[in-house]
Amino acid sequence: MSDHKIVVIGGVACGPKAAARIKRLNPKADVTLIEKGEILSYSGCGMPFYISGEVHDHNELMQTPVGVVRDSHFFKVVKDINVYNRTVAEKIDRQNKIVHALKIDTGEKLEFSYDDLVLATGSETVRPPIPGIDLKGVNILSTIEDARKIKERVSKFKGKNAVIIGGGLIGIEVTEAFVKQGMNVTVIEKEDQLLKNLADPEISIHVRRELMRNGVKLAIGQTVKEIKGDDSSEVSAVVTEQETFPADIVLVSIGVKPNVKLAQDCGLEIGITGGIVTDEYLRTTDKNIYAGGDCAENKNRLTNEVIYTPMGSTANKQGRVIGDNICRRNTKFPGVLGTAICKVFDLTIARTGLTEKQCREKDINYVTVLTPSPDKPHFLPDAKLIIIKLIAENPSGKILGCQVTGYGEAAKRLDIVVAAMSHNGTVFDLENYDLAYAPPYSPAMDNIIVAANIAENKITNTGMSCTPAQVKEQIESGKDFIFLDVRSPQEYEMMRIEDERVKLLPLGKLREKINELPKEKEIIAFCKISLRGYEAQRILEGEGFTNVKYMDGGVVCWPYEKYVKA
């Protein structure tokens, strides 16, 4: 009856997508899906929102948009896919093309022969060898079962103490969920910044502030030594070298690693990232075995380097591509840009492509832009600030990366850059995108277009600037320069950088009082967001000053201590 036997191992995202795509392209295909858990095709990324209470019932995470639960029966009657859940694939016999599996509940041994095999075995949460990690109340968040356990414990200890070990994406999302459930939350991060893999420090600092604004306690740069328990083996505290944090529940979220045991055992190549190696058709080193989703490594389409960036979105896309290729469609997967986004209470933080740190490490000649401005015309009462950091190759203008944070519409600007980068777009291209404009949606010059304009100014040496970090370094080294604040006295009253080098001279007075400024001294101009700072630089240069810059992002983006009127 069937001409093509396919076995798919892994039933969360990439696996079911591949299986369903195969059945749609070839309804006669004989497709079997093996999943070790109870539950199939669920939104793992939705789990923090179940813990927070925003999703009321965990079943909703497994339903189609119209409320149909994707269980074994659904896969059989709707998609004609044979599902074996609570079944562990134990071994792949590549020679005979057989998968050996074990049914968990009965101990029954099963064999599945295949023409093509899909590995979608996902990732597992890293469990570091911290003393006390096995105490009751210490959790990871990997499966829906984990999420249910966490939620149960949170209800029991409402108002008590939670400790999150690891300030990455999942740690931050669960922090918010715990706060919404009324817990006192402490985040312990061993690096010197939160979300270090996601963003540069002047962007991720806003996450730190937003967490503090919401009452979260932060222990940055601290390493956990031990988790302590009470007499009945219930967790009671987390101990770092500096402090002891009482804890009624602990989440360990220091990262995930690809689940590659099956692949490794049958001799498939594993890459330097730890993920399964695939080609651009998502084929492993065995031409009849494909791999996608969290178990496989990826190609960065910008740099062509291999990277490991597990994402539910990528897993779904790859499932489709694998389905295509198993049905002989020769579809290439172009790779990823390392895009990631996170909501932190009311704040968004997102990035795509390379961070500045990565550009520096790669010795790329680049310019960076840091531009804060309202996400729609400032005259609309619901306009909210977003800060864009855009990085472009110098002088080609090729966009290398973008980071956006703020309380306003950040995701749109980021995704526009994702699209641009998918076509090797430059800031010169971006400047003239005909983006959708009406006041409820954006300023007439969209924030991302302004960012591209500023990048162009820098590449063409029209706008000479330095970053807040560079200014800070100059200040700390005791260097003499004029730190020229060109805002109004009223603005200065409200918020200012306090340093003896700061001189207040409003832009409107600059031409008139230009003789007060020494031509031989370095001048770094700034304002609230850097537009007037740039204007000041151009005015001074026009008057023969030769050592003038402006500071990116103005006082709004100054991430260090500053005076703010209470």
Place this chain on the structure above:
Amino acid sequence: MSDHKIVVIGGVACGPKAAARIKRLNPKADVTLIEKGEILSYSGCGMPFYISGEVHDHNELMQTPVGVVRDSHFFKVVKDINVYNRTVAEKIDRQNKIVHALKIDTGEKLEFSYDDLVLATGSETVRPPIPGIDLKGVNILSTIEDARKIKERVSKFKGKNAVIIGGGLIGIEVTEAFVKQGMNVTVIEKEDQLLKNLADPEISIHVRRELMRNGVKLAIGQTVKEIKGDDSSEVSAVVTEQETFPADIVLVSIGVKPNVKLAQDCGLEIGITGGIVTDEYLRTTDKNIYAGGDCAENKNRLTNEVIYTPMGSTANKQGRVIGDNICRRNTKFPGVLGTAICKVFDLTIARTGLTEKQCREKDINYVTVLTPSPDKPHFLPDAKLIIIKLIAENPSGKILGCQVTGYGEAAKRLDIVVAAMSHNGTVFDLENYDLAYAPPYSPAMDNIIVAANIAENKITNTGMSCTPAQVKEQIESGKDFIFLDVRSPQEYEMMRIEDERVKLLPLGKLREKINELPKEKEIIAFCKISLRGYEAQRILEGEGFTNVKYMDGGVVCWPYEKYVKA
């Protein structure tokens, strides 16, 4: 002192932008800006939001984001630009390179010589020769003065009747503003749909519904014959061939036309659209005269045709490009895509590129996708529906246009397509964009990626579909076919298309009851949003049915009468 004399005519968007850019690139340039109105550099697009009350003070429309008013003094002391407001440019003497102008308040004649001249004379609102158009209370919305007059009258007639003549972008925005000010509003549109230039009927129908939901009365397909007044020449009613609408205030917004008199009088070429002809450097047929913003015509970067699409966003971008070119930077303006967006109460409607109607008129071989789905995972309580219509060339996959509407995040998806189209992107490219994914921002497979997937299915003949309009036509022609609703009985109870051809057979029962369906008859399957409809099509084809399609967008996108449970 100066090496380069530039005169800019027009002080709203393109003009001030060009002037400021020139001064930044060349601080020694001698720049003069002539504006006939009192006010400079204001957000004309913000006026409806001033009328609605969202912007409290019209001065906010003229301020920089940090609250500085952009008046003549500001332009002089900050930007060193000589501003002549309330000054009308009357004649351009191209031979001697002189602009002759008149100071309105004093009657003084002025002459400005130039090396380069910028025409940014904007557009004017069309005033059709309707009897009664000069009555008191009949307004156009072109200047801030107009906006103030309208707002004053609205305050006076709160709770009374307003009539909007013209259901285009501005008409719709002001409709919302009037409703927010407590008026009873009627919109009269002579075409058979609102926003006809913006979107295809199955998209713009949602605007019609949203207006009605907000108590707006619609008179679609009606032409105004006369505006009636009372004894003191105050407007009292608007009369169409069918009806008479009482009116205490009327807004006439049937369109704008480029302001080209100056250009025409001095012999510059005017195009078939009525706008000033420019080359890709935005130079007119005189190499020392540039034109941009609403007075100039544009190139559609997709089709290379000339179009007239006045937009504040374009005006600003063009001002910058003109500034570059006057400073010898040789910057090209690549053209526009005809992007537009409008907020209608809680609904967004937006489009870029070509509509289906335009594709049909151009005899392009295309596929269209109509896909409704929540803008983030359905399990999040704030997920809201958006409907995407994506149009791609067949079989190249090149994206030709996109329309998005709905209560959810529509602008982001549209702008992603704008970016794609700016690079001649295809749906095959779009399918694998590494867009930012986390549940608060999008489903794992973003709506726009799903739309690209569906387009690919159609191009590869995997998904065979027809539009609601095609089905409606078949029904009306009395054609026999099975209109297969594959939803659950519960869903059918809530909402359904009522026709004798409709047969309910839930997807989960389809394989089991497949023999109930005749193989020789045409079958058009559908569900709520068309995912299960597509699945049904593939299942039936797998079982040897040869004449099966699904209907785009499912019952959600059925724009005709349907049963909805109260």
